[in-house]
Amino acid sequence: MSYVFKTDGLTRRFSGFTAVNNVSIEIPEGGVRTIIGPNGAGKTTFFNLLSGLLPPSEGRIFFRDRDITALHAYQRARLGIARSFQITNIFGHLTVGENVRLAAQAVHDGKANFFFPGSRMDQVNETTERVLHDVGLWDARDARAENLSHGDQRRLEIGLVIASDPPMLLLDEPLAGMSPTETHETVDLIQRISPGRTILLVEHDIDVVMSISTTITVLQTGQILATGTPAEIRGNEAVQRAYLGELV
Ligand SMILES: Nc1ncnc2c1ncn2[C@@H]1O[C@H](COP(=O)(O)OP(=O)(O)OP(=O)(O)O)[C@@H](O)[C@H]1O
Numbered sequence: 001m002s003y004v005f006k007t008d009g010l011t012r013r014f015s016g017f018t019a020v021n022n023v024s025i026e027i028p029e030g031g032v033r034t035i036i037g038p039n040g041a042g043k044t045t046f047f048n049l050l051s052g053l054l055p056p057s058e059g060r061i062f063f064r065d066r067d068i069t070a071l072h073a074y075q076r077a078r079l080g081i082a083r084s085f086q087i088t089n090i091f092g093h094l095t096v097g098e099n100v101r102l103a104a105q106a107v108h109d110g111k112a113n114f115f116f117p118g119s120r121m122d123q124v125n126e127t128t129e130r131v132l133h134d135v136g137l138w139d140a141r142d143a144r145a146e147n148l149s150h151g152d153q154r155r156l157e158i159g160l161v162i163a164s165d166p167p168m169l170l171l172d173e174p175l176a177g178m179s180p181t182e183t184h185e186t187v188d189l190i191q192r193i194s195p196g197r198t199i200l201l202v203e204h205d206i207d208v209v210m211s212i213s214t215t216i217t218v219l220q221t222g223q224i225l226a227t228g229t230p231a232e233i234r235g236n237e238a239v240q241r242a243y244l245g246e247l248v
């Protein structure tokens with residue numbers, strides 16, 4: 001089976017404390033691959049290792065057969081590994097449309113065609129429009145980003161990430177702090193942008209996790225407790241005992 005990520009004995013320690021402990025996993029291409037686990041299980045640290053924000057203490061990381069362990073975050077981003085950060089990515093004083101345009105320009109700048117500068121602008125316009133529609137913010141395109149609701153800001157953040165059309169998306173708790181309506185809209189959004197991509201998701205809302213995930217991996221104290229389909233995870237006794245018991 002082809003995979004996007006493979007880790008081999010991936011370990012990260014923080015001054016003696018092991019946050020990610022000897023994780024060896026293959027994450028198959030495509031679908032929504034969700035990581036769940038109790039607070040402090042190492043989910044965010046695992047993401048930080050995959051995106052290159054943190055170097056591992058031990059172990060290796062492969063992206064589509066290529067060893068990327070030594071690559072910096074920006075080099076991984078160039079390979080198409082995109083992760084959403086917090087709202088700090090958004091320029092509050094600019095409009096929603098201008099924010100998306102900047103992200104689209106940053107991508108097309110890399111592929112600028114000096115002989116057809118007009119076609120480059122067309123591409124930027126096209127990408128900007130497509131992303132605004134995708135994230136459901138077309139009608140809000142002229143609003144200042146700082147005036148958006150929390151949920152809309154998080155959607156804009158996802159928009160900035162998908163402006164580069166990355167094949168691999170890492171979303172760490174994209175629903176945090178959202179109202180039920182915003183949650184519903186954002187789940188829709190994630191489902192709409194998932195075809196043709198692999199989405200790696202960290203999420204606590206177990207109903208959302210069960211409905212949206214292709215596979216679920218359970219992390220506990222830095223180690224993998226189980227991986228499987230939502231039905232397999234729901235039926236897994238060890239997972240029930242350690243984590244899901246009180247949730248489902
Ligand atoms: N930079 C750091 N320095 C020291 N300890 C850290 C650091 N980052 C994370 N940790 C510790 O590593 C463990 C795992 O943290 P991590 O943020 O990866 O957990 P998590 O599964 O994302 O939790 P949550 O569900 O609360 O977001 C925690 O005990 C945390 O305190």
Ligand SMILES: [Mg+2]
Nearest residue numbers: 043044045172
């Ligand atoms: Mg976390």
